[in-house]
Amino acid sequence: xxxxxxxxxxxxxxxxxxxxxxxxxxxxxxxxxxxxxxxxxxxxxxxxxxxxxxxxxxxxxxxxxxxxxxxxxxxxxxxxxxxxxxxxxxxxxxxxxxxxxxxxxxxxxxxxxxxxxxxxxxxxxxxxxxxxxxxxxxxxxxxxxxxxxxxxxxxxxxxxxxxxxxxxxxxxxxxxxxxxxxxxxxxxxxxxxxxxxxxxxxxxxxxxxxxxxxxxxxxxxxxxxxxxxxxxxxxxxxxxxxxxxxxxxxxxxxxxxxxxxxxxxxxxxxxxxxxxxxxxxxxxxxxxxxxxxxxxxxxxxxxxxxxxxxxxxxxxxxx
Amino acid sequence: xxxxxxxxxxxxxxxxxxxxxxxxxxxxxxxxxxxxxxxxxxxxxxxxxxxxxxxxxxxxxxxxxxxxxxxxxxxxxxxxxxxxxxxxxxxxxxxxxxxxxxxxxxxxxxxxxxxxxxxxxxxxxxxxxxxxxxxxxxxxxxxxxxxxxxxxxxxxxxxxxxxxxxxxxxxxxxxxxxxxxxxxxxxxxxxxxxxxxxxxxxxxxxxxxxxxxxxxxxxxxxxxxxxxxxxxxxxxxxxxxxxxxxxxxxxxxxxxxxxxxxxxxxxxxxxxxxxxxxxxxxxxxxxxxxxxxxxxxxxxxxxxx
Numbered sequence: 351x352x353x354x355x356x357x358x359x360x361x362x363x364x365x366x367x368x369x370x371x372x373x374x375x376x377x378x379x380x381x382x383x384x385x386x387x388x389x390x391x392x393x394x395x396x397x398x399x400x401x402x403x404x405x406x407x408x409x410x411x412x413x414x415x416x417x418x419x420x421x422x423x424x425x426x427x428x429x430x431x432x433x434x435x436x437x438x439x440x441x442x443x444x445x446x447x448x449x450x451x452x453x454x455x456x457x458x459x460x461x462x463x464x465x466x467x468x469x470x471x472x473x474x475x476x477x478x479x480x481x482x483x484x485x486x487x488x489x490x491x492x493x494x495x496x497x498x499x500x501x502x503x504x505x506x507x508x509x510x511x512x513x514x515x516x517x518x519x520x521x522x523x524x525x526x527x528x529x530x531x532x533x534x535x536x537x538x539x540x541x542x543x544x545x546x547x548x549x550x551x552x553x554x555x556x557x558x559x560x561x562x563x564x565x566x567x568x569x570x571x572x573x574x575x576x577x578x579x580x581x582x583x584x585x586x587x588x589x590x591x592x593x594x595x596x597x598x599x600x601x602x603x604x605x606x607x608x609x610x611x612x613x614x615x616x617x618x619x620x621x622x623x624x625x626x627x628x629x630x631x632x633x634x635x636x637x638x639x640x641x642x643x644x645x646x647x648x649x650x651x652x653x654x655x656x657x658x659x660x661x662x663x664x665x666x667x668x669x
Numbered sequence: 670x671x672x673x674x675x676x677x678x679x680x681x682x683x684x685x686x687x688x689x690x691x692x693x694x695x696x697x698x699x700x701x702x703x704x705x706x707x708x709x710x711x712x713x714x715x716x717x718x719x720x721x722x723x724x725x726x727x728x729x730x731x732x733x734x735x736x737x738x739x740x741x742x743x744x745x746x747x748x749x750x751x752x753x754x755x756x757x758x759x760x761x762x763x764x765x766x767x768x769x770x771x772x773x774x775x776x777x778x779x780x781x782x783x784x785x786x787x788x789x790x791x792x793x794x795x796x797x798x799x800x801x802x803x804x805x806x807x808x809x810x811x812x813x814x815x816x817x818x819x820x821x822x823x824x825x826x827x828x829x830x831x832x833x834x835x836x837x838x839x840x841x842x843x844x845x846x847x848x849x850x851x852x853x854x855x856x857x858x859x860x861x862x863x864x865x866x867x868x869x870x871x872x873x874x875x876x877x878x879x880x881x882x883x884x885x886x887x888x889x890x891x892x893x894x895x896x897x898x899x900x901x902x903x904x905x906x907x908x909x910x911x912x913x914x915x916x917x918x919x920x921x922x923x924x925x926x927x928x929x930x931x932x933x934x935x936x937x938x939x940x941x942x943x944x945x946x947x948x949x950x951x952x953x954x955x956x957x958x959x960x961x962x963x964x965x966x967x968x969x970x971x972x973x974x
Contacts, residue, residue: 364810365813365814365817368811368814369814369817369818373826376826376827376830377826377830379830380829380830490955490958490959490962491951491955493954493958494902494906494951494954494955494958495947495951495954496906496909496910496929496947496950496951496954497910498909498910498913498929499909499929499943499947499950499951502929502932502933502936502943502947503943503944503947505936506936506940506943506944510936510937510940517936601819602818602819602820603819603820603821605819605821605822606819606820606821606822606824606825606907606910607821607910609821609822609825609914610910610913610914613914614933624825625914628825628829628914628916629915631829636826636829640822640823640826643819643822644817644818644819644822647817647818647819648817651817
């Protein structure tokens with residue numbers, strides 16, 4: 351098991367280097383003059399001396415590859431550079447907002463599972479019934495709606511028409527107890543969870559259908575086990591294995607979704623920071639957020655691979 | 670002699686029985702037959718045809734202009750008010766008109782992204798799968814790395830660099846979409862490469878390019894067509910997200926994502942500015958997904974219930 355984990359971590363390193371290189375070169379190639387952005391003035395008002403000072407101070411006078419290696423070495427030590435706009439360290443301002451994004455994404459994940467597990471299992475158990483068709487139809491509709499639009503519709507109906515919930519999040523943690531947090535998080539989390547719940551419902555349904563046709567389920571039934579024991583003791587555990595991988599892929603989609611959802615609901619996470627940084631052309635921050643999101647995505651998928659290998663020995667013993 | 674006749678007669682009858690039991694159809698006819706038997710898929714296709722006709726023939730269905738025709742005495746009309754079927758927006762422009770012209774942009778984006786991503790992705794997948802060895806390792810390693818990005822995040826970063834325009838949206842989304850096609854193509858090629866007819870083609874002395882494109886590619890089209898169908902819907906959704914963030918099409922353009930983004934300032938006053946383009950996007954993507962699901966069942970009868 352440990353060799354498997356070690357191998358997967360080592361495999362992640364070249365990926366990380368390529369990702370950081372792509373992100374770095376992308377923003378390096380961006381048209382626009384960083385010195386103007388740092389000084390907050392137009393090109394004409396900057397003297398060559400001032401320009402030279404700023405360039406030296408920010409390391410902009412170095413050649414591309416040296417700047418890239420500096421970026422990588424600093425990033426490895428948790429230094430993602432300094433914001434052009436606020437002059438604060440990028441890593442600190444990302445970490446300040448990261449927990450809020452985690453709370454939103456976590457809530458969305460829980461919500462998606464709360465919807466998709468019962469729906470997917472019921473659909474599979476009552477194969478070809480009305481519930482089954484309804485679940486399948488809902489799942490297709492769920493992946494077809496733009497998530498952020500669903501969020502806007504929630505605001506229009508629940509906040510503006512029915513006055514049940516606030517339009518923007520005033521709290522984003524449990525500091526004032528569970529209930530205020532629930533009221534603040536339920537709309538953004540629903541909008542974020544929509545696509546995920548839909549994909550998972552489909553996946554759980556088809557995976558459960560596969561498992562229910564297996565010999566060991568038939569055997570469990572024929573030895574006289576109660577239907578409950580067959581389903582929850584034998585079938586469900588095995589049906590959930592492929593679902594775990596889907597969750598990994600969905601986390602990536604959720605990060606993109608978080609950028610839009612956070613800006614709709616004024617949720618103070620890194621997604622909203624990203625949108626603000628783009629409008630201010632604060633490239634170090636954009637670069638930092640993109641890198642942090644890619645790393646988070648990789649960590650989630652690494653964890654999922656490990657869980658997968660743990661529940662299914664065939665994988666870790668392969669090769 | 671009579672015995673012989675009897676045998677021939679029997680053969681003839683058997684042949685006829687065989688023929689009436691199994692009408693001779695080819696693979697594609699089977700696919701079409703299975704697809705048309707699927708009611709939801711046909712509904713999706715009909716919806717899509719209607720949407721395409723309405724958008725392509727936009728000038729036939731409206732007399733207004735989507736961009737320039739502003740009327741400041743007719744701001745934020747509700748649907749039906751003042752002869753505007755779906756009302757007017759914050760600049761007094763007819764929403765029905767903007768919806769029709771906007772659909773053109775959404776469809777063009779969805780289709781262009783898919784075509785570019787499919788062309789690049791399939792080419793790389795074919796080469797990787799057919800040649801194998803270090804070429805395959807290198808190409809697939811790169812593909813896996815591209816797939817390990819959260820794709821909308823990368824599209825957002827690319828748009829932040831390129832600046833907002835429809836052309837850039839297509840480029841950014843194509844850059845993040847091709848790896849799925851590569852993965853799929855390679856998987857197909859690896860299966861087909863083993864088959865005997867490929868072996869006989871290479872023994873017969875056909876060139877590698879000809880084997881790849883004429884012998885292998887046509888036989889892995891099924892899953893690729895499904896992926897392409899779903900990709901059109903996905904690209905329309907992603908383009909709308911980008912537009913909503915102000916990173917999509919030009920803000921003056923009639924575009925469903927841009928319309929949504931402009932509507933957000935009037936959620937209280939005129940919610941229809943937001944709901945209408947959202948419904949349009951949802952219906953289009955839903956139709957594409959239904960077609961995709963129908964094709965999946967049609968291409969792979971095993972997948973059917």
